[in-house]
Amino acid sequence: MSKQITSIQNSYIKQLVQLKDKSRERRKSGLFLIEGVRELSLAIKGNYQLDTVLFYPDLISEDRLNEVLNSETNLIEISKEVYEKLAYRDTTEGVLAVAKSKIHNFETLKFNTKTPLILVAEAPEKPGNIGALLRTADAANADAVIIANPKTDLYNPNIIRSSVGCVFTNQIATGTTEDIISFLRSNNINIYCAALQASVDYHTQDFTKPTAIVVGTEATGLSDTWLQHSTQNIIIPMQGEIDSMNVSVAAGILIFEAKRQRNFK
Structure with missing residues (x-):
């Protein structure tokens, strides 16, 4: 009873x-x-x-x-x-x-492939956007999600709700921008930053190698530190009047291009 x-x-x-x-x-x-x-x-x-x-x-x-x-x-x-x-x-x-709660550091990340696909988000503020990013990563079966300089804790009820539980299905780590860049470089993972500056169209790049796709906030984009350490900045060509879209939508386009190149394996 x-x-x-x-x-x-x-x-x-x-x-x-x-x-x-x-x-x-x-x-x-x-x-x-x-x-x-x-x-x-x-x-x-x-x-x-x-x-x-x-x-x-x-x-x-x-x-x-x-x-x-x-x-x-x-x-x-x-x-x-x-x-x-x-x-x-x-x-x-x-x-x-x-x-x-679990510990979410780099030591907890385990990759079952030599060509991991990682989604990195720098300083996302809105729990709804974080939840949507986690849903996108789960849908693409990404190897990990890394959040740089998080503004809220992962177990915020809004994140759990908006991710429909995908906070539990993804491998997740958090850390500073500097620590994440160090982790990616030490593991020979290419860094593709979604940015307007010095960028090329996203579909021209080879995402079949170890890849981190990095997105920033809609308001300020990525910090200079990311842009300085980028393998290549990438852009989604805009055909309307505005020059940006919701971060989770952009992440979805980029990560599924990587999946397409990998034949959705």
Whole structure:
């Protein structure tokens, strides 16, 4: 029989609200919240360790939940009031989980190929853009996503939501621009920077070799440090009135060109 919590004044529930709302609490505790059956399933597949799973029985039964979970997990049945207090959206099938965050450094990256394809994003600010980049990388089966100078933590609920759980399916590392460039160069990975300056059309380049495709923010683009260490700057030719597009759209075009050249292997 699972434990029950019905009050939003419960001290544990108050702690979980802090986890949902505050990056500082997520970093300090090493815990974060997951919402939804699909997201929970992907986290389990990504070998995330679950601390506790909370469920609202009117939306999901304990039996259905046990089908999703692959091991014995601490279950807590919660009331509608508690669920609504914790849920970030109202379509998450009545399940939330408290999970332990992972370390995302270069030592954790493992490549199963001699020609890895990596997506690098410098200082992305909007959680929605980060989520979309992670979805793009998952769709292309990229070998890794590296975020330079991150402005928000990976376990922000908006990133988990907008990535539809792809934060759990990608290999992800974070670091400074300088450290990432050093990592790429030491591993003989070509650096292709999406930039307006000294650039050539993206489809003229050979992305079948070890490749990092680097994108910056729509507002400021990439820092000079990236441009100084670029193997080649690349550009997507614009045929309309504007000279830029959404960063995740641009990343999708570039990374799928690399996949096309690799015959989608």
